[in-house]
Amino acid sequence: MTDEELQGRIEKGELSDNRDSRAYSKIFDALRREPEFKVPINLAERIVLRADLASRKSSRDMVWLYAGLAACFAAMIVAALLTNFKINFGALKFISGYPGLFVFGILFVLALQWVDRKIVRKAV
């Protein structure tokens, strides 16, 4: 009998009376034995706590991110008003002639991001 057949028989609980079979039987018993390592009893509570802290930190970070973006936007508007800024040079001059194209570009990039998050990453 080959070792593969012998392993199959031991797995089904059929014990033959030879040394290989007894050795395999001991190995199978040891492999089914629970390891000594056990997770702490309060693992779930610890993780809930850490998840809560991480989520609060993430919310706080998002608040700072949006506050920073809003401040930059406000500063840009104030600077444009104070300097009497006009869109009349370089690429900005070109874009000012095609406001529809500019809006389409932004919407297209946003749509690509949405498809990536909702469809592509889920499929991977």
Next chain:
Amino acid sequence: MTDDRALVSSVIRGEEHALKALIRQHECLVAHMVGRLVKGEEDREEICQDVFLKVYEKLPEFGFQSKLSTWIATIAYRLAINYIRKQRMTYEELPEEKGWAERFIQHEDPGSILAEKDENDQIQGFIDQLPMQYKAVVTLYHLDGMNYSEIGAIMDMPAGTVKSYLFRARNLLKEKAMKYLDIE
């Protein structure tokens, strides 16, 4: 699967008791994998926590392409392997050269054999000396009752390779047990 879907939806909605239930349902699976691959009690606990935090973070992206347990075991396997690589512990791809299996069977510290009174503990010591991939395969198969395809999905290898690893691991352990243990 339906229960898993309900559980996952509750966790995503932020229900604390659902997250605790998910952890308790899968903590043995994660402990088996991490306990077999990683050494050191503190590191094991830390990795188990990291596994469930990762599960919680990535759960909204989980689309039930596999069973929830398979997905969680995949995260546990990858985090354990990454940890081993970072610690520069002895992570080796499976040794392919001739004579490796013989060296595995022959090599044993006689003192360690005498130190372990229980035969089962001695065999646990032999299991600990197996390459990582073999340890992961025998753990998922014998302790967690997974089939070849599920293990293949977790370890990113074909089911045929899983079957071959399982056979070779058990065969090596048997040869070593016959050499060092008193089996009549």
